[in-house]
Amino acid sequence: MTTPERTEVLTGVRVRGLTVAGVPSGAPIVDSVDLDVRPGEILGLVGESGSGKTTLGLALLAYYKRGTQLAGGSVAINGVDLAGAAVRRMRGDAVAYIPQSPASALNPALRIRTQLGECGGDDARVREVLREVALPDTDVFLRRYPHQLSGGQQQRVAIAMAFLGRPDLIVLDEPTTGLDVTTQKHVLETVRKMCATYSCAAVYITHDMAVVAELTDRIAVMYSGRVVETGPARTVLRSPQHPYTARLLMAVPDLDGRREIRGIPGHAPSPVRRPAGCAFAPRCPLVVDRCRDEVPALEDGVRCFRAGVSRFEVVERVEVPVVSADAALEVRGLSAWYGSHQVLEDISLSVPRGQCVALLGESGSGKTTLARAIAGLHPRHGGEVVLGGESLPPSGLRRTPLQRRRIQYVFQNPYESLNPRKTVRELVLAPARVLLGKVPDGLVEDALSQAALSPELASRYPDQLSGGERQRVAIARALAAQPEVLVCDEVTSALDVSVQAAIVELIAGLRERKGLTLLFVTHDIALVRTVAQHVAVLEHGRIVERGPVAEVLAAPEHPYTQALMADTPRFDTSRFSQ
């Protein structure tokens, strides 16, 4: 990748052999990374959780978190090496950082004025940058505390903070995670505009390929601390050379619904347990013996012995016609409150037997409250929930074991929904013991295998499992109760894209094979197409649009649905292949 033209240029960012190791294990979290970013260029640093991308991002500011330290290599910005005593003066001036979560990165005890003012620049400059990121530059605004701003405004303040010192390099660490798609779109536009205005080199860290495709000029894909593929964004997206990149692209949900999503089996190794040879070898479909013994070098932007063998394959998605079926679950005129605040208003919904209805909405739309009300977890609601012709009491405590058994719930965050003190076997058995009366033999093994988990996991504890495995255990726990309706509340939002794809495949398969009825709560419109037959769009506690997925997504009628469609980054591979 070191073309002659590149090595001569001293402007921009030059990273050579950068290695960051854990303390005291000494295991490299970031392993001999080379990067070049020119002024005005945006580099997308893509990787799954645990790939070392945030550690690398912080190392670009010569910052090492507790438990990590620099173990070799160098970072130079415009020819000045970022090492030694000069680092602190370089920060803010030469290189700036935009954090993942501005809500926790802005100091809760200090006013916006104070936090912006200490980034250098006088009052006039502060107001100028505020205008550039489309925030008010008034005294009233400057007097505010972070908690008085919305999530989007907080992120804009963080962006303004970074650009105040006119840096040459800016590191953005997943700055749009947790934001609604509309806010995300505006933030991305702001980032692009600001980088162009200041002709600033940018490193954009993300796990979201769709965002990368929208925003970046070049891509570096990280896996287990190493850059496995790098090149111009178009080239990498059009014809990925590394099997990991190809599989990562195939895992991205397709908003236009022309292609199926495919997950990557297994999970990324931790730096301490990284296998000898290529770290991706255990998950790679193209693996040969050599991959297990020898670490491939980065040649022509790819770190793979079988570079170019695997291509991005479009698995054509076949639109299955929606057949009509009687309703397994019906909601009639449901309203719900938190205290005196009404969060749901007159919701009516019908879930046909053996089909999947997606509840689509942004944070605060009331979608989780609706799911909880159906499961009997939010008793403060009016209206009716009807299961198989039988009206259910609002509170789960008043429902009979049979009624409770028939609706099972999978929660959003598998890191919180599994009791860490119980083994997988105990976790899976817990609801079944109460709801089934007599537990049939082999129930745990059966439930685990349905969730595509090895029965050997039964004796493990949750903290010995990866995020994807945990969510599968949560699904197995629900399946063990032999439900008719499965409520999935944002079950993939805490997981990586490749894991998300595998979980979605699993859930869709359960519906097809077992005739399970699904209520799939999500904020991701691209996922809806993949998993559901029907969709109900929620806004401010009301259903604003509903219908078969193909029809609603092809021609959305409500302005809110239209905005969601327009603002979601499109990951359309055909766009790169011309």
Next chain:
Amino acid sequence: MVRLAVKRLVFGALILWAVSVVVFLATAALPGDTAQAILGREATPERLAALRLELHLDDPLVSQYFSWLGGLLTFDPGRSLVNGLPVAEFVGPRIVNSLVLMLTAAVVSTPLAMFLGTWSAVRRDRAADHVTAVVTLVLAALPEFVVGITLVIVFATGPLRLLPAVYVGTGQVTFVDLVLPALTLVLAVGPYIVRMMRATMIEVLESEYVQQARLKGLPERTVLLRHAVPNAVGPVAQVVALQLAWLAGGVVVVEFLFRYPGIGYALVDAVNNRDLPVVQALALLIAALYIVVNLLADLVSLVANPRVRTAIR
């Protein structure tokens, strides 16, 4: 904010009233006869009856309580049964002495402990941090009379005869009399604050906003003083308050140890002599101090939290 403060104040008054009931009932339930205790064993039944009548000891409890409460509200908690002085006159100078002692201990221990805690957090896992941890743990584990006696041995009766071992004056305290009792209290109160400050600061220093402040290139001093410490003060204020409130009761032992002429020493005396009006007044006073200090801590936490400050005006 003001509404919240008023609400806390009303609650404080309510608690104080509840305490007054408990104190009154507890002293009334003490075994033995007050009149007998005052007049001694040789008292004739007639004299006992006369004294009971004078002290209203035969009235129903409820009316005794209300006449006592009325007295308290008009700052007239009755007369000492032992020396006949009005309680207010007897207790007044002792309150001043005790307040001087407590304030000295508070003013010295709080900033010192917060500084030590911060310093320890900044030096986390280094020698200085470990030494602080061990020393504070040992001090926290020792009862204050052990600390006091050790100090006496070291500074008063041992090779260094710098300070008086006990108070020998007649009610006026000087700086020299104050040093050892105050130091004992500082060593009793400080360690908890140090440990809490260290724990809170470590949490704050690990936070993303402190990381962000460092990534902005701010000098470490600014990071610490502007970004970290203000966010640690709120939670620590609660512990400081608990410790300072403990002082109100903790002075009893320390004053007794040093024969320091304050409310603690007076309370021990009054209990020995069954001087009920003094016991009641002092118990209530200590409770009031406790409540006021906690109230102040609540206010400090409120002021330190912009979320509360801006939401409730």
